[in-house]
Amino acid sequence: MTIQEEMKITAESVNKYLFSFMSGDPKILYNASYHLIKSGGKRMRPFLTLKSCELFGGSEKIVLPVAAAVELIHNFTLVHDDIMDDDNLRHGVPTVHIKYNLPTAILAGDVLFAASFQSVSKKFKDLGISSDKAIKMVEILADSSVTVCEGQTKDIMMALDHEFHSSSDYFQMIEKKTAALFETSCRLGSISGGADQKDEESLATFGRYFGIAFQMVDDVLGVVGEHKVTGKPVGGDILQGKKTYIISLALETVEESDRQKILNIFGKKFTSQADVKTAIDILSSSGVADVVRKKARSYAKMALENLSTFPDNSAKKSLFQMTDFMISRNL
Numbered sequence: 001m002t003i004q005e006e007m008k009i010t011a012e013s014v015n016k017y018l019f020s021f022m023s024g025d026p027k028i029l030y031n032a033s034y035h036l037i038k039s040g041g042k043r044m045r046p047f048l049t050l051k052s053c054e055l056f057g058g059s060e061k062i063v064l065p066v067a068a069a070v071e072l073i074h075n076f077t078l079v080h081d082d083i084m085d086d087d088n089l090r091h092g093v094p095t096v097h098i099k100y101n102l103p104t105a106i107l108a109g110d111v112l113f114a115a116s117f118q119s120v121s122k123k124f125k126d127l128g129i130s131s132d133k134a135i136k137m138v139e140i141l142a143d144s145s146v147t148v149c150e151g152q153t154k155d156i157m158m159a160l161d162h163e164f165h166s167s168s169d170y171f172q173m174i175e176k177k178t179a180a181l182f183e184t185s186c187r188l189g190s191i192s193g194g195a196d197q198k199d200e201e202s203l204a205t206f207g208r209y210f211g212i213a214f215q216m217v218d219d220v221l222g223v224v225g226e227h228k229v230t231g232k233p234v235g236g237d238i239l240q241g242k243k244t245y246i247i248s249l250a251l252e253t254v255e256e257s258d259r260q261k262i263l264n265i266f267g268k269k270f271t272s273q274a275d276v277k278t279a280i281d282i283l284s285s286s287g288v289a290d291v292v293r294k295k296a297r298s299y300a301k302m303a304l305e306n307l308s309t310f311p312d313n314s315a316k317k318s319l320f321q322m323t324d325f326m327i328s329r330n331l
Helices: 003-021 027-039 044-054 060-085 102-127 131-160 167-192 197-224 245-253 256-265 273-286 288-305 314-328
Strands: none
Touching: 003 027, 003 044, 003 060, 003 102, 003 314, 027 060, 027 102, 044 060, 044 167, 044 197, 044 314, 060 102, 060 131, 060 167, 102 131, 131 167, 167 197, 167 245, 197 245, 197 273, 197 288, 197 314, 245 256, 245 273, 245 288, 256 273, 273 288, 288 314
């Protein structure tokens, strides 16, 4: 079985749980909440949660509510991110605030956020999980949510700033905005599987480095990725003025005339497609995408080093394969 096939099976299990768990009235609120979930997605975070649990012999039944909770938090961030970035597309479909309306989209995000904690607290009672363990998991999920909001705020502030920031600022931002939830995915999975504190920290570190590498690859795709493949607007990060590592690196690398062509459309959403294509062509031919992917691979390597002490089993193999898939992905 390929890692893509295994991820698909996991995604189906998570989706089934989510669709059975969240329901209510008025219907429009829940339809809006499910909109992005129904549109697809790789379910990478819950996959990592399940495999981190299985690494220690835990079962899917025990960890599924936790894996779903992480996915709900992730989708909450997507809904609100799309509002903040004024994006029209996600996964190749209209974003929630475009499909429905802005107030409904905000409420849909709020419901997803609240439902994540319902999934952990209510379902753990049904599964006989101890109160102490459930409380610990809720605390970790809450702390991670705060960290993600801090990272998103830092991302917004960097975009609004007229100056480009250092690479250390970029990595601090993505460690909070993106890596924190991957770290939490693995930490919660390991706790569900009965890991001790040392092993829990190893999985959390794996998740953090995995998340940093993931975001770097995502930033590459946000600039040079094909719309038909990624489902995202072409050159979206350039038009939104995102000061990602690949854009900063390109501006330091290309000739001054090309640098000006990029800066002329940077942060300007209403730009001709011809100018956008010119900027993308410059970035694509500059070679910076390969440089960023190489650095992402170094973080992926550091992530996998944290799994070296664990015995070989199918879950460990899946984590290795997932890391390789993440680094080489084009969507």
